[in-house]
Amino acid sequence: MYYGYTGNILRVDLGTGTVSRELLELQMAEDFIGGRGLASRLLCQEFDPAADALSPENPLIFGTGPLTGTGAPATSRYVVVCKAPLTGTIACSNSGGFFGPELKFAGYDALIIQGESAEPVYLWIDNRTVQIRPAESLWGKFPTETESALRSLTHPSAKVACIGPGGENLSLLAGVVNDGYRLAARSGVGALMGKKKLKAIAVHGTGSVSLQDPQQFWKAALDMHQKITADPVSFGSFRAYGTASLVSLINEMGAYPTRNFQSDTFEGAAHTSGEALVDGILQRNRACFACPIACTRVSEVKEGPYQGRGEGPEYESIWALGALCGVADLAAVSKANFICGDYGIDTISTGATIACAMELFEKGALPEQELGFPLRFGDAAALVRAVEMTGKREGFGDVLADGSYRLAVRYGHPEFFMGAKKLEMSAYSPRVFQGMALQYATSNRGACHVRGNTVAAELYGIPRYLPPEALEQKEEMVRRPFQNSTAFVDSTGICLFTKFAITHREICALLAPATGLDFNFDRSIEQGDRIWNLERMFNLRAGFTCEDDRLPQRVSEPAVDGPRAGSRAILQEHLQTYYLLRGWDESGRPTRAKLEELGLEDWWGVCNDA
């Protein structure tokens, strides 16, 4: 009997059209939890990391956590794991909404999709009945249209994860969209779904998640609910202003990367802030499954040339499509965000790629005749046009759809790529937040903020305040309370946004009575460490080295303006200490002793004959 978990892994081979079920190994669940950890472990047994990311052998794995769908606060998350088409690293993109819980209600902890279909198909999962069905009529549709059509074809309350036209045309910026608007966005996971010709997965589940000790579980869930609803961030600013409340604050600090990281202060921040969003276009909030926070913005631009409606824009999207492109028009930024949603492409990488193109154009490296129109920083109309072309792979959009790394290299200026491991950085300047500098450089999926958002410590004081410019203790802070901790949280099925109000202890207080397994605080640290190291080994086997733990030269040079003019990202001095703390050698490879400590010793041979 399984508790918390359903005990079933669904395997679908789109090449042969076969469907099978396998039992979840409990030892694997205890070691890797679920979600990010379990799906990454499954990926490693299914696939050689050295193979091509768009090969049929690369499986697309959907994973839920043991808490997903339990009904405890914010237990909505699912992950999409594979080798990343954009970066070649391990990919784990995650999302909330209702799709993940529905997969649990249908009876599955994970879904492994292997092979490729010759024609467009969708997967229909109605509890234990699973069918691969033709999807020609859905091909080309936006996610909201796809969801609506699939509900007519399957069940009126089916939950849908799909790709937009961006995934269909193999854009390396494409994500997987669920519940109409929510993206498992980064690393190009949608391109792999498009390569498999899998338009969508529709799920209908009528089961529930069995709990080993329901009384203890609901006592812990109520305690968590009370902590979240008493917290001024979770139940205050997140509800009122969403993630966008940070725009004005990070900009005031001089830590808001602008015009492709040429500056860290944006003069148009007030026009694109969370406050401007609330006053101008917010219609209402929306919550994911069982979430008391309800941070999602439902917004609409009702007048002018940029009319549209959808969810967001979130802090990161406002930044990437706004300040990073020098655009201070909230309506245009929102329109660009809505278009990204329609085409199912990542707002961060899309905005960053257009910002890179703007710099190439302004500096004469990208001719107007190739672009088809002038693409200058601050040009709102050109931004919206470029986003639409990117989604469609139309004209120069065909180049933009492959991301900023390939764009910058193609036009002879790799130094204009602002990221690490081919993934674009996020909205916190590494010149200012020294923890983020180390995090961007060492994150297993490339320069990402949600693999270890040290801004929590460097600004909010969670778990304790370390000033952003401070260098001492940052290596240990990045390693344990952020990277390892996030790997744990991402594997449970609970949303990271609860972490402003609760800690691992509260999450373990749910996991133990949910599963009946020995989840506790000390093990959670070890589990996070194990998952991080497994991801690192995947990347090493894929060909990455310590030379890839790098940041762009630009952010290592002093900031030119703003309240922190003169500050710069300091990385090299930290890396060796970070490797040492991780139990890695001086070239960033986990030692044999470290792998044995974590039960990953099988990887020693795999990587040392690579």
Place this chain on the structure above:
Amino acid sequence: MIEVTVTLNAGLRHYRSSLDVGEVMPLHIPSGTNLRELLTQILQIPPNQVAFPMVNGIKCALDQPLVAGDRVALWPPVAGG
């Protein structure tokens, strides 16, 4: 007297609801006024409502005295992702 500027952000905006988003409010205050006195005596904002008191872009302690030309910006507890 010295002149400083103040902006109120996110949930603190309701203490001056007539201000536009991001509007900079010039204030004349006695020399030597510190941040806490600015909050309690001039703005009538309880200090425990302010999580991020920023002066010229740097997070400061509430006992920091203000000087002419300082740019004060205030936030309640906020976060993002």
